[in-house]
Amino acid sequence: xxxxxxxxxxxxxxxxxxxxxxxxxxxxxxxxxxxxxxxxxxxxxxxxxxxxxxxxxxxxxxxxxxxxxxxxxxxxxxxxxxxxxxxxxxxxxxxxxxxxxxxxxxxxxxxxxxxxxxxx
Amino acid sequence: xxxxxxxxxxxxxxxxxxxxxxxxxxxxxxxxxxxxxxxxxxxxxxxxxxxxxxxxxxxxxxxxxxxxxxxxxxxxxxxxxxxxxxxxxx
Numbered sequence: 001x002x003x004x005x006x007x008x009x010x011x012x013x014x015x016x017x018x019x020x021x022x023x024x025x026x027x028x029x030x031x032x033x034x035x036x037x038x039x040x041x042x043x044x045x046x047x048x049x050x051x052x053x054x055x056x057x058x059x060x061x062x063x064x065x066x067x068x069x070x071x072x073x074x075x076x077x078x079x080x081x082x083x084x085x086x087x088x089x090x091x092x093x094x095x096x097x098x099x100x101x102x103x104x105x106x107x108x109x110x111x112x113x114x115x116x117x118x119x120x
Numbered sequence: 121x122x123x124x125x126x127x128x129x130x131x132x133x134x135x136x137x138x139x140x141x142x143x144x145x146x147x148x149x150x151x152x153x154x155x156x157x158x159x160x161x162x163x164x165x166x167x168x169x170x171x172x173x174x175x176x177x178x179x180x181x182x183x184x185x186x187x188x189x190x191x192x193x194x195x196x197x198x199x200x201x202x203x204x205x206x207x208x209x210x
Contacts, residue, residue, distance in 0.1 A: 008133035009140055016141035016184075054165065061135040061163035090165060 011071065012064040037113075038077040045084055053091035054084075062086045122148040124207035125176060127199060135163040138203045146207045147178035150196055158200065172201040 003009040034042075048054055062083035063070075070079055089096060109116045129144040137159055153175060157168035176199050181191035 006131055006140060008131050010135075013140050015139045055162045057135070057159040057162035058165055064135065087165075 010064045011066070011068045012060075034077075041077045041081045041084065045080065048084060048088055048091075048093070051093075053093050054087035058087045058090075059083045122150075124148050125174075125204040126207045126209065127176070128203050128205055130203075135160055138199055139197065141183065142178065142197055142199070145178055145182050147176040147182065147197075150175045150177040153198065156200075158202075160200075173198055174201060174204065176204070 045059070049056065059080070063079055066074075066079065066082070070082075074082070085099070088094060089099070106116050124146055125148070126146045127138060127142045127144060131140075131143070151174070153173045155170035156173050158171045159168070161168035175196050178195050178197070179191065180188035180193045180195065183195060
C-alpha cells in the first residue's frame, strides 16, 4: 500500500508501521531441505554476482521495488529469481528475447520437472 | 566529543537505505566506520564513489516522541554521510 504522506516510500521501508500480532509459525522441521530449483536459484545468484553482472544492492533494489503483493504472494526464492533475472537482463547477460526463446524450448520438453530437466 | 547530526528529510524515489522513520531526527555520531561504495549507486549497477559511513545513536524519545515506551533507550543506525547534516543547520 502506498503511504499517502510519502508516495516515494518503498514497501521494504516499513519500520515504525503498526505490525499487529506476531503470527505463530509452524515448528521448523529439522528435515526441511530446499528443493532443487531453489538451490539452483541460490547458485545463479552466486555465479551472477561473481561474474560482475550485479551486486547484492542491485538484487535488493529490485526486491524492494516489487511492491506489497510480491511479499504476500510469492515465496522467498520466487522473489529472488525475479530479481536475479531482472538484474541479469540489465547487466547484459542475455536479452528478454533470448529468455523467451529458452523458456519456450523448455516448456516444449514437457510438463514434469524430470521431463523439462533432460535435454531432448 | 560527540557530534550532533540530523538525518536529512529528503524523500527521493528510488533505492535508498536510510529508514523513513529516522529522517529529520537528530542523533549523535557514535563512531565513524570508514568509507564504503555508495549502495545507492551499486543498486543501479553504476560506478560507486566511496562515502563515509557513520553509526548514529538516537534516543527513543527523539525517534518516537510520546509513543516511546522507554524514552531513554537508544537505537544505533548506520547512515551514510550524504544523508546527514549538522543538527544546528536550519
